[in-house]
Amino acid sequence: MSLSNPADTAPDYIRNLPRYVPGKPASEVKREQAKQSQPQRLHRMASNENPLGVSDKALAAMQAVMADAANYPDPSGHQLKARLSARLRVEAQQLVLGNGSSELLDLAARCFLRAGDEAVYSQYAFQAYPVAIHAVGATPVCVPARDYGHDLDAMRAAITERTGLVFIANPNNPTGTLLDAAALQRFVAAVPRHILVVLDEAYGEFLPCVENAADALHSCDWIAEHPHLLVLRTFSKAYGLAGMRVGYGVAHPAVADLLNRLRLTFNTSAMAQAAAEAAFDDADFLQRSRSNNAQGMVQLEQGLQALGLPFIRSHANFIAIDVSSTGRTGAEVAQQLLAAGVIIRPLGANQLPQFIRVTVGLPEDNVAFLGALKQVLS
Numbered sequence: 001m002s003l004s005n006p007a008d009t010a011p012d013y014i015r016n017l018p019r020y021v022p023g024k025p026a027s028e029v030k031r032e033q034a035k036q037s038q039p040q041r042l043h044r045m046a047s048n049e050n051p052l053g054v055s056d057k058a059l060a061a062m063q064a065v066m067a068d069a070a071n072y073p074d075p076s077g078h079q080l081k082a083r084l085s086a087r088l089r090v091e092a093q094q095l096v097l098g099n100g101s102s103e104l105l106d107l108a109a110r111c112f113l114r115a116g117d118e119a120v121y122s123q124y125a126f127q128a129y130p131v132a133i134h135a136v137g138a139t140p141v142c143v144p145a146r147d148y149g150h151d152l153d154a155m156r157a158a159i160t161e162r163t164g165l166v167f168i169a170n171p172n173n174p175t176g177t178l179l180d181a182a183a184l185q186r187f188v189a190a191v192p193r194h195i196l197v198v199l200d201e202a203y204g205e206f207l208p209c210v211e212n213a214a215d216a217l218h219s220c221d222w223i224a225e226h227p228h229l230l231v232l233r234t235f236s237k238a239y240g241l242a243g244m245r246v247g248y249g250v251a252h253p254a255v256a257d258l259l260n261r262l263r264l265t266f267n268t269s270a271m272a273q274a275a276a277e278a279a280f281d282d283a284d285f286l287q288r289s290r291s292n293n294a295q296g297m298v299q300l301e302q303g304l305q306a307l308g309l310p311f312i313r314s315h316a317n318f319i320a321i322d323v324s325s326t327g328r329t330g331a332e333v334a335q336q337l338l339a340a341g342v343i344i345r346p347l348g349a350n351q352l353p354q355f356i357r358v359t360v361g362l363p364e365d366n367v368a369f370l371g372a373l374k375q376v377l378s
């Protein structure tokens with residue numbers, strides 16, 4: 001048959017992109033339950049969303065700008081950047097706002113990789129990295145993990161003259177591993193300066209040591225000495241705004257300038273900007289997110305220990321659990337939990353078919369998850 005449509009002639013590296021397999025949306029699960037007339041409380045623990053919901057202050061800020069929806073937003077996000085720049089002690093020119101931090105990691109690949117270049121990332125790291133690398137015709141170089149986390153020595157050794165970019169997730173998703181801040185800084189210093197290091201800190205706000213000087217979230221301070229570092233953060237997790245799609249990057253002004261030129265002009269909406277400003281100022285909400293997460297993590301760890309299920313010690317708002325002792329795959333366990341109204345994520349797509357990942361919920365979500373898991377084991 002002759003070529004019939006443009007999908008047949010798109011570059012191979014696009015046509016071979018894997019499809020993102022999303023978790024089942026809670027709305028769909030609810031619809032299915034309604035059909036079977038078995039309404040059940042649903043526990044959304046699949047997508048690392050904030051179980052506290054959205055901060056009241058962010059909600060009020062969104063409502064206040066809704067009436068202005070006929071107008072384009074501020075393309076530079078001036079007010080949000082002013083807040084970020086004051087708190088992070090960086091210049092506004094060092095900032096780039098994104099439609100979630102996922103847009104920014106994609107933008108980094110488009111900006112700094114050419115077809116044929118290599119980009120280094122870790123086994124079991126965030127799935128969006130190889131997609132972003134493939135999408136520009138570059139070659140992903142996946143470095144075997146060490147203890148389910150990044151092996152920085154091996155990643156350094158994987159850098160060649162063809163490398164254009166390195167992705168690091170810290171803490172990592174889906175394994176929750178955390179790198180030692182000093183080792184990470186040494187790694188960044190060891191990477192040649194023409195190679196961009198993208199340090200993805202989507203879960204950084206959950207680290208218990210955020211207020212202390214020695215923590216990983218001081219990575220923005222490293223940029224002055226390491227102009228090849230791009231730090232990515234998001235409002236989707238600890239700030240409770242996953243649905244608003246807003247994240248930010250911090251880099252050397254020249255790097256930020258290129259990213260700002262390449263991004264779509266109106267990539268963050270007025271509501272997203274207003275919500276992010278308010279959430280960033282809502283110290284009380286952030287504190288509640290962090291403490292709910294810290295307590296919920298202990299609750300889950302203790303429950304898993306009682307059930308005799310091994311897990312990977314996590315520094316984020318989720319935990320990866322090895323369910324091989326059940327004799328079932330992660331996908332099978334996920335299916336059984338779904339029947340009990342608990343939505344979690346099997347990690348088969350992350351080459352961890354014997355694992356599931358559960359997001360820390362409210363205390364009652366965690367109880368429901370552990371109860372349903374106990375049923376699976378019995």
Ligand SMILES: Cc1ncc(COP(=O)(O)O)c(C=O)c1O
Pocket residue numbers: 048099100101102103126169172173200202233234235236242245246247
């Ligand atoms: C490691 C990591 N980076 C980036 C993101 C992207 O988040 P968002 O686009 O919502 O900011 C996620 C989301 O799950 C993530 O896990």
